[in-house]
Amino acid sequence: MAFRLKLNPEQLRQLRSTQRPKLDKAGGIVTGAKGFAVLEPNPDGKQWRFLDASPGAPTGFGVFVGKLKSTYEVQRKIGGKVMRISIGDTSELTLKDAHDLAGVKVAGAKKEGKHPKVLAEKELSIQATKALTVNQAIQLYHDMLARRTRPATEGTLKTLTNSIARLARPEVGIGDTPIMDLDEEKVTKAFEATRLSAALHSNRLSQPVKDFMERTGRVDLTDAELTKLGVTSEAMRSRIRAAGVSAAEQTFATAFRAVNYVVDKEARAAKKAERKAVLFGNDFGVLWEEGKMRDAAGLHDYYEKARVRNPLGSEDNTLGDAIEYLWSRREAQRGQNESGVYYLLTTLFLGARRNETAKLAWFDRLSESERATKSWVWLDEMDPKAWRAGVPSVNPATKKKGPQVFFAKTKNRRDHSMPLGPISVQLIKHRFEKRLAEDDPRARWVYPARSKRAAEGHYKDSKAIMKGLGEKLSVEFGPTPHDLRRTLGRYATRVGISDRIISRLFNHLPPKRDDEDEGAKSSVRYQEPEWFELQDALQKVEHLMASSAPSFYNMLKPADWPLLPARQVPGPSEE
Template structure:
């Protein structure tokens, strides 16, 4: 009974510090003074409200088992609001009364308790006063915590952009976004980065001594870097607009200052990009007609005869036969060596069912393909050779101490294959372009799109057409056969008898 009753008395400092206790409950007489103390056998929390003329109505002391706190409990509009003013040991009684008055005024003005106001303050952002680095950090947090987290490659790209923005001559990372509204700094920084050239880290040397990459301006790097910065600021501005609208204030910025790069034509158009790719030889699919695909396959098969190179060669061979993106085939596991739960969150090969599944690809979907004859044969050979080790990886790393556990980088072996095959330029992604080039000659647009796992929500026709499994295997087998026929010796060796 006593535990739930509230009581009202003119509090004094002595009363707060020496008389009130969880062990006993004050009994207030008709004159508004304490007449005695009753035992608090159950040690229930109770509140003594302050009747002093300097105290706002609803101010008092809450006596708890472990501490005593000044509180304020008051109806504001249709709602009863509660606020903790502070610990009785830390704040003098007179100051607590003044703090309670200020808290009451704030609750009346904002319609929030101090705790609610602090919570809003945690999420409150003013983009104009944030640095570019702070915007990128907040954007990165969003990319990691959203329902579909960003891929590691995207996060690495964002981190690289931040490092470039902090370079001497660029110096934007620690600049406040609000200080960039004149836009001159952004334009100058972009031009500085775009005119620059690649530099080697001290103590390293070029992987390919013949590459021309170090002689070309890094305009692509500048575009990627500043697009990341622009997206980060856009995200923060959108978030601030929501918060500002609910708080009844104007956002600190009206326009993203990085928009000037697009408005002033610093980013290249699609036509300019295509011309750039053509001039720099950035896209180099191997061709059936000029013999480059055949020479590559012959060089690959010869290199495959060396046991130490077999994993790398099989990886490149299957990347070509499947037309996968760089890195999609590398983390494949054997389906029969992993659990059902693991199979739902990783890439795998199922020899018994005749399917390969690539988990969480670039467009966020899982991509599946049937196993055509040559691909199946290579996988069967790999599975038989790995039975003793019982590794879950289709392409295990050479070292058992490798962090990722599977094969990763094909740059070095690709350089050797280029030289042996008499091929001028070739990147791992060019194998996917090679697959697409051959497939485009062999089958329909809908099948090519399905084989490459290309999805475009604006393509209405693509949403209507469906490629059934039997036809998919038939067409994939035709594409595989067409590529292998460019190197008859490899076709005989790779295709099952």
């Protein structure tokens, strides 16, 4: 590690070997604001390493900069051997959490005298089992999920890594506790500490609220306390009191499953060795017994009180105002917002998740093998023969007719394909007409990032546009990108689309029933909607949604849809 660098969070998240530190004529590191290193393109793209020069960095802590990702690591001499220990992906862990986790892994390696990877891969002995800590159990669980026949998703593995980091925070202090030394009181205290810690790390709470929580050591603030802090909305009070709960629930549910895993593993090892198990019971279960982990009913009550789900509507014309606002932002900042505007409008009319829309590529710019594993869009224009003949194209991968979209490996781990409705087609055609030249590194993406140097190449961050939209609508909360997805569901119900077709459009799995047998599962498969049914449903719902914004509707409507009169804006005398 020749370099000692200090990088900001955004640099760390996007760091790849396509970049390198900029050097001055004397060979020194060029730095910018606050001492952060300046990066420049790395023509040869070779992988490299550097030591972390930020305050609080553990000895030997640095980053390995690879071609596909960058990884925190720490190098120390332990037991007479130099060990290089991987900590986690820079796009997943904050620098502070990586520092804390490095300390835990180094301490574990010193205690065992072995590399953490060796501990994770070897069969648990009685001694190792007795000394096994909570975070080591989560790491074992993580490794099992990553190597099994059907590996866990990246999101699941990231959740485990984040849980390890939270439990390693000094204010929580339970990550390096041996499972055998746990008791219900320690688990309960650690849960509350994690909740408070997560609330103080939240960017959704105002600084005065966080300062008060830190002074009192409580997240559950009273009405009187919140009123003094200027919080008068009941929905906002509910949100503040719930701060950190989701993070704590996720973290401790992870720990519960990981401990169950190692307890079962130890029981099997004990049976094989004809000895008594040294691990049994799971103290994390006390959180469910005491009601600290919310069930479905508790979550529903919270969503209602905190007004978490806010689909756009027609009663207050939030949908029409939102569409008009987004459509007007295309030319803002000399076109800098154009890709983001189309990304949000397409997310609205597809009813897609934000990351699903962001990762859409052009079908004809993917290799044949990539088309099965990457998300893509297909338009009639991509089949010149059909286009010249004026007939619908047939996609070579799905064998389905007409414009369509394919989402690979979605949240429920299933691929999802659907036709494009008439408004979605027009939105994506606008992108097709302006797509980048093939030699541009962002050329494959329907919604390219602003910069050629963007790590993933596609658009990702819509926070600024969504913030402006929230201010335009004058709503207390949101909307969020997921509220755009919910909006399609609200309007699909209004035009009488059946539940089975709505579920198919949203790629929702049917709910599990306790009495479900193989026959019932087969019946669900028989109810799969046909392609033309999906096309008909999308035409109806897109027509209703788009008509709430007449100027937008009139510009993008198919020829056979009637024109709509412009919206009348009330004048001063009419208000």
